[in-house]
Amino acid sequence: MPITKKILLKEEDIPKQWYNITPDLPHPLPPFIDPKTKEPGVGIVPQIFPKEIINQEISQERWINIPEEVREIYRIWRPSPLFRATGLEKALKTPAKIYYKYEGTSPAGSHKTNSSVPQIYYNMKEGIERVTTETGAGQWGSALAFAASMFGVQATVYMVKSSYEQKPYRKMMMNTFGAEVFASPSKQTAAGRKILEEDPDNSGALGTAISEAVEDALESGKTGKKANYTIGSVFNHVCLHQTVEGLEVKKQLETVDDYPDAIYGCIGGGSSFSGIIWPFYHDRIAKKAPKETKLIAIEPTACPKVTKGEYTYDHGDTAKLTPLVPMHTLGHDFMPAPIHAGGLRYHGIAPTISVLAQEKQINTFAVNQVEAFNAAKIFSQSEGIIPSPESTHAIKAVIDEAHKCKETNETKTLLFILTGHGFFDMSAYGEYFNGNLQPYEYPTEKVAESIEKLQKLYPWLKDAQKKYIQNKP
Amino acid sequence: MPITKKILLKEEDIPKQWYNITPDLPHPLPPFIDPKTKEPGVGIVPQIFPKEIINQEISQERWINIPEEVREIYRIWRPSPLFRATGLEKALKTPAKIYYKYEGTSPAGSHKTNSSVPQIYYNMKEGIERVTTETGAGQWGSALAFAASMFGVQATVYMVKSSYEQKPYRKMMMNTFGAEVFASPSKQTAAGRKILEEDPDNSGALGTAISEAVEDALESGKTGKKANYTIGSVFNHVCLHQTVEGLEVKKQLETVDDYPDAIYGCIGGGSSFSGIIWPFYHDRIAKKAPKETKLIAIEPTACPKVTKGEYTYDHGDTAKLTPLVPMHTLGHDFMPAPIHAGGLRYHGIAPTISVLAQEKQINTFAVNQVEAFNAAKIFSQSEGIIPSPESTHAIKAVIDEAHKCKETNETKTLLFILTGHGFFDMSAYGEYFNGNLQPYEYPTEKVAESIEKLQKLYPWLKDAQKKYIQNKP
Numbered sequence: 001m002p003i004t005k006k007i008l009l010k011e012e013d014i015p016k017q018w019y020n021i022t023p024d025l026p027h028p029l030p031p032f033i034d035p036k037t038k039e040p041g042v043g044i045v046p047q048i049f050p051k052e053i054i055n056q057e058i059s060q061e062r063w064i065n066i067p068e069e070v071r072e073i074y075r076i077w078r079p080s081p082l083f084r085a086t087g088l089e090k091a092l093k094t095p096a097k098i099y100y101k102y103e104g105t106s107p108a109g110s111h112k113t114n115s116s117v118p119q120i121y122y123n124m125k126e127g128i129e130r131v132t133t134e135t136g137a138g139q140w141g142s143a144l145a146f147a148a149s150m151f152g153v154q155a156t157v158y159m160v161k162s163s164y165e166q167k168p169y170r171k172m173m174m175n176t177f178g179a180e181v182f183a184s185p186s187k188q189t190a191a192g193r194k195i196l197e198e199d200p201d202n203s204g205a206l207g208t209a210i211s212e213a214v215e216d217a218l219e220s221g222k223t224g225k226k227a228n229y230t231i232g233s234v235f236n237h238v239c240l241h242q243t244v245e246g247l248e249v250k251k252q253l254e255t256v257d258d259y260p261d262a263i264y265g266c267i268g269g270g271s272s273f274s275g276i277i278w279p280f281y282h283d284r285i286a287k288k289a290p291k292e293t294k295l296i297a298i299e300p301t302a303c304p305k306v307t308k309g310e311y312t313y314d315h316g317d318t319a320k321l322t323p324l325v326p327m328h329t330l331g332h333d334f335m336p337a338p339i340h341a342g343g344l345r346y347h348g349i350a351p352t353i354s355v356l357a358q359e360k361q362i363n364t365f366a367v368n369q370v371e372a373f374n375a376a377k378i379f380s381q382s383e384g385i386i387p388s389p390e391s392t393h394a395i396k397a398v399i400d401e402a403h404k405c406k407e408t409n410e411t412k413t414l415l416f417i418l419t420g421h422g423f424f425d426m427s428a429y430g431e432y433f434n435g436n437l438q439p440y441e442y443p444t445e446k447v448a449e450s451i452e453k454l455q456k457l458y459p460w461l462k463d464a465q466k467k468y469i470q471n472k473p
Numbered sequence: 474m475p476i477t478k479k480i481l482l483k484e485e486d487i488p489k490q491w492y493n494i495t496p497d498l499p500h501p502l503p504p505f506i507d508p509k510t511k512e513p514g515v516g517i518v519p520q521i522f523p524k525e526i527i528n529q530e531i532s533q534e535r536w537i538n539i540p541e542e543v544r545e546i547y548r549i550w551r552p553s554p555l556f557r558a559t560g561l562e563k564a565l566k567t568p569a570k571i572y573y574k575y576e577g578t579s580p581a582g583s584h585k586t587n588s589s590v591p592q593i594y595y596n597m598k599e600g601i602e603r604v605t606t607e608t609g610a611g612q613w614g615s616a617l618a619f620a621a622s623m624f625g626v627q628a629t630v631y632m633v634k635s636s637y638e639q640k641p642y643r644k645m646m647m648n649t650f651g652a653e654v655f656a657s658p659s660k661q662t663a664a665g666r667k668i669l670e671e672d673p674d675n676s677g678a679l680g681t682a683i684s685e686a687v688e689d690a691l692e693s694g695k696t697g698k699k700a701n702y703t704i705g706s707v708f709n710h711v712c713l714h715q716t717v718e719g720l721e722v723k724k725q726l727e728t729v730d731d732y733p734d735a736i737y738g739c740i741g742g743g744s745s746f747s748g749i750i751w752p753f754y755h756d757r758i759a760k761k762a763p764k765e766t767k768l769i770a771i772e773p774t775a776c777p778k779v780t781k782g783e784y785t786y787d788h789g790d791t792a793k794l795t796p797l798v799p800m801h802t803l804g805h806d807f808m809p810a811p812i813h814a815g816g817l818r819y820h821g822i823a824p825t826i827s828v829l830a831q832e833k834q835i836n837t838f839a840v841n842q843v844e845a846f847n848a849a850k851i852f853s854q855s856e857g858i859i860p861s862p863e864s865t866h867a868i869k870a871v872i873d874e875a876h877k878c879k880e881t882n883e884t885k886t887l888l889f890i891l892t893g894h895g896f897f898d899m900s901a902y903g904e905y906f907n908g909n910l911q912p913y914e915y916p917t918e919k920v921a922e923s924i925e926k927l928q929k930l931y932p933w934l935k936d937a938q939k940k941y942i943q944n945k946p
Contacts (some may be wrong), residue, residue, distance in 0.1 A: 002548075004546065007549035073857075075477075075479065076856070087623070105578060144833050149853075149854040149857070150857065168900070168903070172900065175903070175906050176853050177853060322619075381622040381650060382622075384622070384623065385549075385580060386580075423896040426646055427641070429649050430645040433645070
């Protein structure tokens with residue numbers, strides 16, 4: 001019998017509940033802090049999210065029901081395939097068994113639809129007719145546009161200007177799903193106008209686009225119908241929506257009687273990585289895991305928030321509209337190098353990832369985009385799938401481990417999350433093949449500068465950090 | 474129980490044989506004619522194809538075994554999903570049941586890999602290390618590049634210059650799979666150089682690119698290792714490779730106890746349409762069909778070979794290198810309007826389609842690209858899949874029929890082939906949303922002119938036509 005290439009499940013097997021890691025964390029998540037009161041508080045959050053999303057954000061329930069209406073839309077592409085990387089194994093001549101969960105078959109081509117669909121659903125249920133958001137590479141924006149078209153909601157997307165110009169096809173995709181798209185910084189918002197006044201050629205950053213989308217939602221009620229804001233990563237509710245990935249993988253691996261020795265994923269805000277590892281982390285906590293599984297997050301050297309950043313409190317956006325989030329950060333004024341993994345260019349990370357990293361429940365390391373694309377070339381030519389630039393970082397790590405397995409002759413089972421296809425990123429491949437990619441490394445000094453600035457801005461921050469972050473209960 | 478959205482099969486269900494329509498046609502296919510001898514003959518064909526492909530091209534066997542090595546690669550994406558268009562049905566409020574076979578999950582994003590994989594396989598088996606081909610929209614070229622990377626063969630692709638410039642991402646995709654790509658007309662071949670001398674700004678045509686790819690293969694043995702030529706449509710061996718589509722659909726529909734009242738597909742060279750209808754035509758001939766099924770081919774009004782063209786003998790390429798093929802044609806000097814369905818801009822059609830059309834076994838009509846994109850918008854926003862511009866022509870026809878079903882309250886079962894996704898065609902969507910698309914209609918006079926020229930070139934052509942085409946045995 002030949003090896004099954006695509007391990008598929010039936011639509012009935014789409015999970016009926018998302019898994020929420022919060023009650024299983026080694027210690028409770030530090031609270032958000034409202035910079036105005038300097039005390040725990042969520043600031044503007046209640047003004048821009050539907051109630052059910054806020055409930056999920058702070059929920060201590062381990063399992064959260066997935067509405068039937070959401071599962072109905074999930075059926076378009078879920079359960080997503082788990083591939084056995086037979087071609088890659090052969091190309092590497094490795095004894096390792098490599099699997100990848102492929103989220104690229106979704107309508108928007110990435111894992112982002114796992115969260116955009118429930119987010120739009122809960123907004124629609126609470127009577128919201130328009131939502132705003134930001135997008136970097138365009139993956140979240142197009143996922144939101146797709147979900148909005150499914151439930152008849154209007155979507156307004158602020159797209160980081162460099163991506164808007166570099167990836168016009170992503171914009172047209174959002175338009176095709178019926179969304180309106182503005183290059184950020186834009187003239188639509190005060191935050192955007194302020195930046196453009198100071199620097200008309202500003203090419204944008206995710207932090208800026210968040211400020212614009214949040215401001216649009218906050219101000220919308222004054223001039224028209226109230227709109228809500230949506231976010232594509234970092235927040236708990238987003239990460240938990242993504243657990244359909246790992247929950248499905250567990251069932252899929254059961255059908256071939258296998259279990260991973262290590263799981264790999266790239267991290268931008270951390271949602272796709274959370275989606276695949278949380279259910280396996282639950283096995284660990286519940287003492288159901290048949291073996292010790294390493295959980296490995298890979299970030300770009302150009303944006304090394306966990307490996308080089310500071311674990312402290314910081315804003316999620318440039319304009320400091322969001323509350324202070326307990327996370328590893330490069331500073332909210334971080335301006336990313338123009339690497340092609342647009343989805344990984346965010347200065348912060350999901351607070352849950354920070355806790356897991358601090359508690360050594362996960363490992364993290366950084367790879368540069370040139371070595372990532374080297375890995376992508378091997379993968380494309382052996383597996384036939386062209387990966388998104390974000391995913392290539394995980395592939396690099398997996399290939400390294402597979403080489404080690406060859407040396408030691410170990411039959412390890414390696415699993416990674418292939419978050420999406422690279423069809424909208426072919427210009428990045430073009431530049432790679434032309435030798436134009438730089439192996440950017442973010443300088444440690446710049447992190448120190450940003451953190452110093454942050455501490456000057458909020459002199460009381462160190463105390464808050466000590467109180468909520470360093471003093472583990 | 475909710476309706477199953479994606480009807481899936483197991484990898485074991487990938488067909489073990491392709492179906493060949495030739496022995497089941499109402500009359501034998503007219504022979505190719507060698508213009509030098511004016512007699513039946515295949516001209517250069519034996520010099521540029523592997524033996525097994527030629528055997529398949531002329532085979533009278535109804536069933537042809539699919540090599541295990543080919544099925545192994547097919548496993549990457551086959552069996553492809555059959556979708557129930559629940560979202561579209563709801564949007565149209567139609568009682569019709571609509572299904573579509575989706576070939577966009579393949580590595581190159583279209584049905585073309587169904588034939589590129591076996592073509593590369595047979596070449597590799599016969600010791601060929603390099604193959605050449607032409608590509609219009611880039612779908613065939615990237616499918617060939619993918620297949621070549623799977624079997625370690627080198628691919629050289631001549632890409633119609635207008636597409637090369639309009640779709641740089643397709644070129645980069647081919648490069649990622651390891652292929653070399655030239656804009657056609659190119660300086661690589663005598664045929665290309667001749668055209669460039671006369672018209673340096675010539676933006677290319679599929680017929681020209683074919684001439685270049687054929688010449689490269691023909692001449693290759695003189696200066697280096699012999700290369701072979703490959704073709705992405707029109708020829709019998711290509712159409713029969715595509716029957717995995719229809720063979721899978723039949724199994725998939727059995728699982729939901731349904732059978733189509735009508736099957737729709739767009740036609741460029743005719744291979745994806747053949748792939749889906751041939752197995753149902755076999756049911757008709759074998760008297761196994763539970764009902765009368767209409768088989769409907771849709772072509773663009775900008776390239777109406779079957780609805781406006783002449784059923785006669787013509788070359789497959791501009792430079793008249795190929796033998797004369799018995800088919801509906803707009804003339805081999807046809808210069809297409811710049812419609813975005815690049816895969817439909819070919820002047821001729823598969824000879825089998827011509828026989829089926831002449832014998833009224835299939836229906837054909839033409840739609841323009843504006844109405845096609847109108848349909849694509851409805852489809853994208855209700856089904857979440859952005860279709861390739863080619864497929865939108867079939868969607869337009871299906872939506873029209875679904876509207877009729879609503880008027881007459883008929884629960885017809887409609888099936889269409891969704892040949893691929895439109896992720897590489899977002900600029901076409903951009904132009905559509907900007908109102909820049911023209912509803913081109915190819916003028917009847919121009920067809921008459923081209924046919925007259927053809928008849929002047931080969932004054933004996935009318936006799937051949939009478940002998941082999943009009944005199945049905």
